[in-house]
Amino acid sequence: MPLDHRYRRLLLAYPRAYRRERGSEILGLLLDSAPPGRTRPTVREAADLIRGGLRCRLGRPASRTVGVWAALTALICGLFTASLAARLAWETSRPQPDRAEFTAVFTEAFPGHRLGDDVSTAPALFVYYNHPLRLSQWRGILLGDGGEYQEGSASGLTSGPMPVDQDRALATAVQRLEADGWQVYGPTSTVLQTCAAARCERTDEPVETTLVARRGDTVVRATFEDPDTYGSYLEVELQRATPPAVLPAAVLAGVVVGALAWLVFGWVSRRTQGRRGVPLLLGGVLVLWWAPALLAAPSLAGHHLDEPHPSWHPLWEWLGQPTLSLFLLVGLACSATLLAIALAPRREPRPLTVKPG
Known part of the structure; x- marks a missing residue:
């Protein structure tokens, strides 16, 4: 495969609009900088392109914490989905x-x-x-x-x-x-x-x-x-005891949905950039979703250390569910509001007109 095709695949890490605007410029720079005879990008080039593309997907270039917010959102979404997949996989158990x-x-x-x-x-x-x-x-x-x-x-x-x-x-x-x-x-x-x-x-x-x-x-x-x-x-x-199907089902579902949640977060972040109240609403979602897990996990960890557990407590209990499920539902409502804001058409500023004379 030619070198330019491999570079183009790595550029897929960037948002589509960014690739349309600057993709050719970046590709040309990469090809001009490559020594003769190179057939594939170096590991460092690949890592830099992927890291830069993923950061670009989050928008908000002036923010130093948007990456942390995206990681927390992806992780908690992955954990919630993993717990749901684990519950479904429990149906493979005997009565x-x-x-x-x-x-x-x-x-x-x-x-x-x-x-x-x-x-x-x-x-x-x-x-x-x-x-x-x-x-x-x-x-x-x-x-x-x-x-x-x-x-x-x-x-x-x-x-x-x-x-x-x-x-x-x-x-x-x-x-x-x-x-x-x-x-x-x-x-x-x-x-x-x-x-x-x-x-x-x-x-x-x-x-x-x-x-x-x-x-x-x-x-x-x-x-x-x-x-x-x-x-x-x-x-x-x-x-x-916990059925064997629970662990692979939870891991697969958590990884897939966590990655999708990261991409959705980036899309919402770019679409809502500059809109007031969005960071506060997102912060509320993360507090509502993470607080039950941070309260439940230390207690369950101590419980597991105090006595033997050949079968661990289900994942959803480590996330404070369903004991604090009201927090989860309110967080879902707030996240739906964020999606609605992102889907709403953005008003483009009208150009100023100068009257003659």
Whole structure:
């Protein structure tokens, strides 16, 4: 391929209007500067042309921060789309465990322990107050109760007195689960703060011990609790692990939409250059979209460090969704306003006319 064709391909990084106006001039300069016999651009030339073209697409040449704004917009749009793709990919999972599967795992891991009659099963992969999500529940989702939208599970409590001490029950569970092919994660203990008075001794607080194991696409979580506080000494939960399709679907969707969001940002930036209020509106969109993620991510990171998680919390929870979904919707409304401003025809200034005499 001739050198000029390769340069023309790199010039596609620039906006079309800019290429029409100055593309031939830039191409001529590049060809005149190339030594005889060169057949392709150097790496440095290619990087400079791409970087310059992408910066040119953002417009606002006097702004030093427009690149940061574009990157933040592209990243958060990519993350939101990745979380949506992850949720759709979750549909490749098997249904949540039923009562028979839960009872079999409980009997396998905790022989001699009596399971109560109230075994709860999930009617869907993800539930809202243990019910499938319905459109009629939108008010609760938007007004701060979205955290109740979570992965379903089958769960049950023990009844009656504890047949053996907790250490022996834990050791037996670990031994039996590992023998049956489960990957067992070390038990973790948490001291529960049930007394807020200054005179309370930490040693008097109840201790909660959790055992987590995974086999295939199933995760079991067993929690030994204080029977005086909860009425049962053991709660067992069984649910599906994240399907393999979730990660590639999220990465692909996030990268593609993130790149498109960057291009759209550049187009809107060029179309709205010089219009009042646009930077303030864009700043509002970024605050509304980034604030929930910045609030949720540190909390979830600490939660993951405190106890084993063979299956991570879904991506949308790291973005503060749907708990703070009202922020997302208001941000979408503001971004739609920005698009409308960009689509509106621009008024060209009328030429001044000088009257004779």
